[in-house]
Amino acid sequence: xxxxxxxxxxxxxxxxxxxxxxxxxxxxxxxxxxxxxxxxxxxxxxxxxxxxxxxxxxxxxxxxxxxxxxxxxxxxxxxxxxxxxxxxxxxxxxxxxxxxxxxxxxxxxxxxxxxxxxxxxxxxxxxxxxxxxxxxxxxxxxxxxxxxxxxxxxxxxxxxxxxxxxxxxxxxxxxxxxxxxxxxxxxxxxxxxxxxxxxxxxxxxxxxxxxxxxxxxxxxxxxxxxxxxxxxxxxxxxxxxxxxxxxxxxxxxxxxxxxxxxxxxxxxxxxxxxxxxxxxxxxxxxxxxxxxxxxxxxxxxxxxxxxxxxxxxxxxxxxxxxx
Amino acid sequence: xxxxxxxxxxxxxxxxxxxxxxxxxxxxxxxxxxxxxxxxxxxxxxxxxxxxxxxxxxxxxxxxxxxxxxxxxxxxxxxxxxxxxxxxxxxxxxxxxxxxxxxxxxxxxxxxxxxxxxxxxxxxxxxxxxxxxxxxxxxxxxxxxxxxxxxxxxxxxxxxxxxxxxxxxxxxxxxxxxxxxxxxxxxxxxxxxxxxxxxxxxxxxxxxxxxxxxxxxxxxxxxxxxxxxxxxxxxxxxxxxxxxxxxxxxxxxxxxxxxxxxxxxxxxxxxxxxxxxxxxxxxxxxxxxxxxxxxxxxxxxxxxxxxxxxxxxxxxxxxxxxx
Numbered sequence: 001x002x003x004x005x006x007x008x009x010x011x012x013x014x015x016x017x018x019x020x021x022x023x024x025x026x027x028x029x030x031x032x033x034x035x036x037x038x039x040x041x042x043x044x045x046x047x048x049x050x051x052x053x054x055x056x057x058x059x060x061x062x063x064x065x066x067x068x069x070x071x072x073x074x075x076x077x078x079x080x081x082x083x084x085x086x087x088x089x090x091x092x093x094x095x096x097x098x099x100x101x102x103x104x105x106x107x108x109x110x111x112x113x114x115x116x117x118x119x120x121x122x123x124x125x126x127x128x129x130x131x132x133x134x135x136x137x138x139x140x141x142x143x144x145x146x147x148x149x150x151x152x153x154x155x156x157x158x159x160x161x162x163x164x165x166x167x168x169x170x171x172x173x174x175x176x177x178x179x180x181x182x183x184x185x186x187x188x189x190x191x192x193x194x195x196x197x198x199x200x201x202x203x204x205x206x207x208x209x210x211x212x213x214x215x216x217x218x219x220x221x222x223x224x225x226x227x228x229x230x231x232x233x234x235x236x237x238x239x240x241x242x243x244x245x246x247x248x249x250x251x252x253x254x255x256x257x258x259x260x261x262x263x264x265x266x267x268x269x270x271x272x273x274x275x276x277x278x279x280x281x282x283x284x285x286x287x288x289x290x291x292x293x294x295x296x297x298x299x300x301x302x303x304x305x306x307x308x309x310x311x312x313x314x315x316x317x318x319x320x321x322x323x
Numbered sequence: 324x325x326x327x328x329x330x331x332x333x334x335x336x337x338x339x340x341x342x343x344x345x346x347x348x349x350x351x352x353x354x355x356x357x358x359x360x361x362x363x364x365x366x367x368x369x370x371x372x373x374x375x376x377x378x379x380x381x382x383x384x385x386x387x388x389x390x391x392x393x394x395x396x397x398x399x400x401x402x403x404x405x406x407x408x409x410x411x412x413x414x415x416x417x418x419x420x421x422x423x424x425x426x427x428x429x430x431x432x433x434x435x436x437x438x439x440x441x442x443x444x445x446x447x448x449x450x451x452x453x454x455x456x457x458x459x460x461x462x463x464x465x466x467x468x469x470x471x472x473x474x475x476x477x478x479x480x481x482x483x484x485x486x487x488x489x490x491x492x493x494x495x496x497x498x499x500x501x502x503x504x505x506x507x508x509x510x511x512x513x514x515x516x517x518x519x520x521x522x523x524x525x526x527x528x529x530x531x532x533x534x535x536x537x538x539x540x541x542x543x544x545x546x547x548x549x550x551x552x553x554x555x556x557x558x559x560x561x562x563x564x565x566x567x568x569x570x571x572x573x574x575x576x577x578x579x580x581x582x583x584x585x586x587x588x589x590x591x592x593x594x595x596x597x598x599x600x601x602x603x604x605x606x607x608x609x610x611x612x613x614x615x616x617x618x619x620x621x622x623x624x625x626x627x628x629x630x631x632x633x634x635x636x637x638x639x640x641x642x643x644x645x646x
Contacts, residue, residue, distance in 0.1 A: 032355045034377060053603045054357060122361075273640060280376045280605040280636030313603030317596060323646065 014201040016163040024066040045301040053313025057095040059088035067164030068153040069096040082150035086112040089155035094125030107141045156190030157246035165194030183290040184309035186210035187241035189249030196256035207258045211290040213238045214262040240286035263292035337524040339486040343390040368624040376636030380418040382411035390487030391476045392419040405473035409435040412478035417448030430464045479513030480569035488517030506613040507632035509533035510564035512572030519579035530581045534613040536561045537585040563609035586615035605636045
């Protein structure tokens, strides 16, 4: 019988976050918080950049992936983990599985860039290729899981992953006092949900904003509509932010986010270059969306102390968007 | 009467370093130390990158410049500071003078890139242009100093500047234990001298190496010859490393450096891209020379714990050397 699932959501709690932080600490960096007087001047606000681009594997997603991998029982772990992703989650889950010494299979369209495949292979991941369609991906992935018994770690709609991502805001609160707001990019909503989980419990006065490419603004439209709207294959340079919200992340976004702002492609590239030039760090386009939104909405952030989550730094250095 | 100066050198001491560190702390960043498992694997050593590219004004030179500026008496400070440089020292001295609120004049050839001029102006510096020759620069600079009474802060051959640069190794020793070696780029020798000053006193078992572009290898040749050899206008992508040693820096280099290695232009670009790609930080070509040398001489650094001074991150993002 086909029916819509009505099972209650498994919502992670702040205790899960604290347990996750303890579990993953040996395998991740405590990333630095950087500031720029020049960019503060442009923004009219005091910005604290939480640099997850300097994280292991170059992205915050290593937090959730590591929490999922190291939370498995020995028996389950022996069967390995699997996911479908051609982005940072695939890299980060491969890193985490390598740290625990367990098998990892990534289902990826054969059209994915060779650099992404090489990066997964470099971390010891095994790749199974599918066609570049949802139906092929789901069929191939079901076969992989059935054959191996591997544990499926979803890129964001998984309580273990959200609790892991929530350790980023947990660290940030230990590094910076009295934040008026935190802003993070939103794609599937894993980082935003983790930030909501931590801040709603430990810093309830800190507002939470999300930042999204205008060309992939499904979360902003969902937020206004009051239900999840999923786009079909949006195009944006911020390629980490193309995926839609799911039930678990929608729970956090709909309950705790104050607003979702959008930025044009040109705004994103400008903000990205600004950070490279003045902060001397390599950030990927997705990571530039929050700054682009801050610069577009100075009235919202004026004179505030704002945590800005820089989500990752995995870019193709041979093809930069301003060149 | 013309004669070679025989006045004794004014050699800074470790007490000067400790005083400098206290003096400049409010105006500089304590820069992070970053590591990369992948680059460690390539090097066969444990590398600790001291990230002065993330320093104020994007370069370690802000340490020496700030020490000189804030060490001036109120009377002297009122007359301002001056220097001749078209590189990071000009930027950093402008930053430091701005922090103290005193005048700063930079003599720069009119042929210097507009981006460099804009950066100095952006920090509140005043530019006086000269012809692109040593004679013009010296004549114009003498006029500036005579007219203003400004204090000349040399880019490296100045005990206040060397004591300031020495605070970088001082910080590194507080951040990383048991370093077998420290390696830094060498141009005029300010950073290397500062590192020698601190390490010879506080960590005498830590070896000190310098790294130089093969196409501007005057320090390596000086080191072998036993006296200063100055090249006339060498060409290298590592444009911060073209200047020659002077008497004060030669004192430290000749007494405390274990060896000076060289790297080709191709080695430098490869190492620079490696750091951008895997460490997600923007470093300038000069800063890549130490890693290039480590990768060329694995036998020297094998299994050692090595501090690598990343000196700066001021690059033209519109013209990258691998594109």
